[in-house]
Amino acid sequence: MLLHIDEETILDLVTLISGENGEKIVRFLLKKPGITDEELSQLTHLDIKEVRKILHKLNESGILYYDLAREKDTGHRIFKWYISQEQAIGFILTNMRKILDRLEERLEYEKNHQFYWCGTQGCRKLPFEEAMDHLFKCPTCRKPLQLIDNEQTIRALEEKINEVKRHLEQLSKVKKIEETEKPEAKAPSKQKESSKTTKTKTATTVKK
Structure with missing residues (x-):
């Protein structure tokens, strides 16, 4: 079983990087991983542009990563956000x-x-x-x-x-x-994007 850093440590780290609004956003991600930037904007009552700015800043720091999906009918991109324990550590x-x-x-x-x-x-x-x-x-x-x-x-x-x-x-x-218990990564399959929902998991590395 993997060990994890506690939520308060993550929130302190997020506040240091992105301020109180970043903490608000990550509190919801801790409760409900995989919610979108639009949902986070509604939950935090923050402007969508501010939410996206904070999310991408935390992504660049390695604290967050996202799954990219596309709507079946419109092709609209959907970003679902998650906390990266390993990168946070x-x-x-x-x-x-x-x-x-x-x-x-x-x-x-x-x-x-x-x-x-x-x-x-x-x-x-x-x-x-x-x-x-x-x-x-x-x-x-x-x-x-x-x-x-x-x-x-x-x-x-x-x-x-x-x-x-x-x-x-x-x-x-x-x-x-x-690192010891992390499963070996499988080679990604090379498939062309179709009208069905596709997902691409993206994780950033920690900037020193």
Whole structure:
């Protein structure tokens, strides 16, 4: 049985990519996979152009994919939308690795520098070299700069790094299981499009 990331994680990811309207759309897709852009427009009360824009943005990110069908009588194209668990996990892994790199760089910077601060909220702390350039006076409020202890910041960064690493390890295991249990893809049959409804499943890859 395949493991899946929870719905709230998917919704957080979608909100990050496409905002609150994207979250509205995906909430309905979680409840009813395979509904069309027209149906989503009616359910969310969003303009059809906005819905299609968000759907294609999430498709480009690899979070969604669609089945393309054609109406028997009119030949009108119908897009039925689905959530791609595997691609969502890949997207999360890629971005979590980027976050981890930035956190580790920040931790290294904090460990290798002394910082000075005036104590005024809204004023930034300065590394030793910059504080010296300003003669140890805050460039914003002109108050004297004092050496501060950044051990609390270092501990917070270390805790966050460990947390991200734990999540990465868990998601990596999920992805490996899904890749192991994924059935082999069958070669698509080459048939000409007829007046009957035809379907073509499309899935995008995660952009890094």
